[in-house]
Amino acid sequence: xxxxxxxxxxxxxxxxxxxxxKGLQVITGETGAGKSIILGxxxxxxxxxxxxxxxxxxxxxxxxxxxxGIHENLKIFFEDNDLDFEExxxxxxxxxxxxxxxxxxxxVPVTLDVLKSLSTRLIDIHSQFETSNLFxxxxxxxxxxxxxxNRALIxxxxxxxxxxxxxxxxxxxxxxxxxxxxxxxxxxxxxLNELVEADLDMIDMEELQSQLETHENVGHISExxxxxxxxxxxxxIGVLDGLIEVHSRLGKxxxxxxxxxxxxxxxxxxxxxxxxxxxxxxxxxxxIETDPSVxxxxxxxxxxxxxxxxxxxxKSVEDLRDIRDxxxxxxxxxxxxxxxxAIITKTISEKEKSLEILAQKLSDNRKKCIPVFTKKIExxxxxxxxxxxxxxxxxxxDKAFNDFGKENIAILFQANSGFPLMPIQSAIxxxxxxxxxxxxxxxxxxNSDLPTLILDEIDTGVSGKVADxxxxxxxxxxxxxxxIVITHLAQVAAKGDSNYKVVKExxxxxxxxxxxxxxxADKLHEIAQLLSGAKVTDAAMEQxxxxxx
Numbered sequence: 211x212x213x214x215x216x217x218x219x220x221x222x223x224x225x226x227x228x229x230x231x232k233g234l235q236v237i238t239g240e241t242g243a244g245k246s247i248i249l250g251x252x253x254x255x256x257x258x259x260x261x262x263x264x265x266x267x268x269x270x271x272x273x274x275x276x277x278x279g280i281h282e283n284l285k286i287f288f289e290d291n292d293l294d295f296e297e298x299x300x301x302x303x304x305x306x307x308x309x310x311x312x313x314x315x316x317x318v319p320v321t322l323d324v325l326k327s328l329s330t331r332l333i334d335i336h337s338q339f340e341t342s343n344l345f346x347x348x349x350x351x352x353x354x355x356x357x358x359x360n361r362a363l364i365x366x367x368x369x370x371x372x373x374x375x376x377x378x379x380x381x382x383x384x385x386x387x388x389x390x391x392x393x394x395x396x397x398x399x400x401x402l403n404e405l406v407e408a409d410l411d412m413i414d415m416e417e418l419q420s421q422l423e424t425h426e427n428v429g430h431i432s433e434x435x436x437x438x439x440x441x442x443x444x445x446x447i448g449v450l451d452g453l454i455e456v457h458s459r460l461g462k463x464x465x466x467x468x469x470x471x472x473x474x475x476x477x478x479x480x481x482x483x484x485x486x487x488x489x490x491x492x493x494x495x496x497x498i499e500t501d502p503s504v505x506x507x508x509x510x511x512x513x514x515x516x517x518x519x520x521x522x523x524x525k526s527v528e529d530l531r532d533i534r535d536x537x538x539x540x541x542x543x544x545x546x547x548x549x550x551x552a553i554i555t556k557t558i559s560e561k562e563k564s565l566e567i568l569a570q571k572l573s574d575n576r577k578k579c580i581p582v583f584t585k586k587i588e589x590x591x592x593x594x595x596x597x598x599x600x601x602x603x604x605x606x607x608d609k610a611f612n613d614f615g616k617e618n619i620a621i622l623f624q625a626n627s628g629f630p631l632m633p634i635q636s637a638i639x640x641x642x643x644x645x646x647x648x649x650x651x652x653x654x655x656x657n658s659d660l661p662t663l664i665l666d667e668i669d670t671g672v673s674g675k676v677a678d679x680x681x682x683x684x685x686x687x688x689x690x691x692x693x694i695v696i697t698h699l700a701q702v703a704a705k706g707d708s709n710y711k712v713v714k715e716x717x718x719x720x721x722x723x724x725x726x727x728x729x730x731a732d733k734l735h736e737i738a739q740l741l742s743g744a745k746v747t748d749a750a751m752e753q754x755x756x757x758x759x
Contacts, residue, residue: 211692212333212662213298214277215725219266221247222723228710229727234688236706237696237725238736243712244723245696249666252276253335254303254311257326262309272305278332281661287331291324301329331659336651337666344647345635350621351614353650354603356657358579360572364614367568371611374561381554388547398537405534408514415515415527422508442488450488457481569615576605576619583653590649590683595676596642598627601634641671648680652687663687664694669702677701678757700740704757709733734758 217226222244239245251274254260265272280299288295294316302314303325313325320328343349355364442450457477464474519525522533580603591599602622610616622631625642638646648668655663669680681702687693688707697703709728714721728736734754735746742750 211279212276212694213279214275215248215252216273216275216277217248217251218273219270220251220272220274221264221266222714222721223247223251224266224717224722226724228725230692230694231708232692233707234685234705235692235694235708235710236703237694237710237712238698238703238740239712239725240714241698243714245666245712247723248712248725249335249337249664249696252333252664254305255301255325256329256333256335257313257322260303260305260309260311262305262307265305265307268307271307273302275300275302276333277301278661280332281659283659284328284331287328291320291328293318293320293324301325333662333664334660335664335666336647336668344621344638344643344650347619348613350603350619353621353654354576354579354583354619355572355614356654357583358572358575359657360575363568363572363575367565367572367615368613370561370565370568371613374558374565374611377554377558377561381551381558384547384551384554388551401533401537405518405530405537408518408530410527410531410534413511413515413527418508418512418515422505422512438491450485453481453484565611566616569611569617572615573605573617576603580605586653587646587649590652591645593683594645594649594679595672596625596645599623599625599642599646600627600631602631644668644671645676645680648683652683655687655691655693658691660691662692662694664696666696667698668695669697669699673699674701681705698740700737700754700757703733703737703740704754704759706733709736711736 211232212230214230215226215228217223219225226248237245237248250264254274255276262268277298277300280295280297285295287293296316299316300314302317304312304314306312313320313322315325315328355361460470460474460477464470515527515530518530522530524530524533583603584601587601588599591597591601600623604620604622605617606620608616608618612618621634623634623637623646624631625637625639631637634646648665651663651665651668665684669677672680677699678701681699681704684693684695684702685705695702695706703709709732710725711728711732712723712725714723716722726732734751737754737757738746738750741753
């Protein structure tokens with residue numbers, strides 16, 4: 211229940227503070243007195259957009275506070291959002307001169323999302339300009355689902371629907387990736403096979419190039435080796451014979467003088483190395499042979515690798531191996547992608563079955579409560595002067611899942627007998643809207659945990675007996691909740707458990723708006739003034755007494 215309102219530095223309000231009570235709370239005041247300003251301030255508590263221009267003094271912050279009596283069933287919300295639970299909870303909104311705003315719950319800073327989530331559990335403001343909600347399919351579902359007890363079920367359904375939609379988005383993305391991948395799959399398979407067949411792990415490009423050079427120049431190499439070996443082995447003038455003689459004479463010289471011992475040792479070491487080189491050259495010369503098939507194979511492999519360099523724009527066999535491995539991994543990735551698509555498709559199918567069950571339960575509950583709804587609302591409309599009014603609810607199957615199940619809704623209406631029922635948006639007149647909306651609000655209030663409802667001139671366009679009946683309906687509604695009504699009708703004001711008046715007056719040459727609680731005598735005078743205008747007559751006073759009863 212809303213127990214206190216405090217507003218400071220907001221539009222025409224300097225400082226305003228008023229305590230509210232339970233039951234039917236009626237606010238009156240002349241047009242332009244500032245009732246809409248108070249409502250605008252309260253809407254900030256609901257998390258609506260703040261405007262720094264609304265400050266009366268732009269150099270100081272604006273403050274709006276609302277104190278609520280909180281029911282224990284909201285403790286979980288406070289725990290989930292790390293808030294201190296207080297039976298009397300204060301929600302505050304501050305608008306700084308810079309235009310920035312801050313929100314607090316029991317002095318703890320909160321985000322606007324948390325503020326909205328909490329305040330919408332505490333208060334609902336309905337303006338006379340919001341009767342178009344009645345034409346909205348979402349609002350129509352809300353009416354029927356409230357009466358059908360579908361609140362928990364619709365929450366479960368919408369949670370499942372959100373998962374279902376996200377899964378379908380993911381599936382579409384994966385299928386697109388697979389489709390794009392398949393377009394290049396054949397070419398990439400060709401590239402991978404080409405790299406695999408190249409046997410890259412067994413290739414040393416330097417060694418391959420060396421072998422190729424050897425086989426390409428085998429004739430020149432054989433000729434050079436033959437000449438070298440001939441020079442070493444030629445009798446009398448061969449290099450080897452000469453070196454043997456040098457080795458022998460240098461040894462004898464070293465025996466004669468130790469001065470030549472080191473030189474002899476060095477020569478002997480070099481001589482042995484030279485003999486080893488000669489032996490290796492002889493072996494190489496014997497092994498070198500001309501084989502055209504080997505040369506062709508080496509040339510083919512060398513050209514293949516160079517062509518792969520050009521095709522993939524790399525400069526090493528290692529780079530080619532990396533490309534091969536990446537293509538292989540990607541090929542495996544497509545298999546993983548197909549597997550993932552299969553899993554998600556199966557999950558979607560399961561979710562679809564679950565949604566079908568929930569949607570059917572929602573529909574069954576709605577169908578059961580529709581006769582209850584039509585009877586209740588037609589009874590209320592008769593009470594409100596629409597004796598011939600008929601209302602119906604049509605549910606039609608939807609091929610796809612929507613936010614409310616697998617069906618659409620349409621409320622049909624006709625105010626006069628002898629005419630067909632038509633969609634309410636095309637069948638209802640301006641004078642009928644307020645009465646139908648009040649009847650709807652009453653039915654919704656009976657099936658809602660909402661502690662406070664504010665009706666802003668919902669009774670516009672009615673008078674006389676109908677106005678009196680609207681007042682009675684509002685009084686009935688206030689037995690189950692705190693109902694705050696802004697009205698110009700004496701018949702409604704007379705039903706108030708507590709009455710308040712919004713007044714605008716000049717203070718130090720500036721217009722200021724405030725709200726005053728009315729005593730029983732003030733209430734009587736205010737109702738009489740609503741009946742007669744500025745000049746309160748004795749007849750108006752007497753009529754006011756009769757209305758109050």
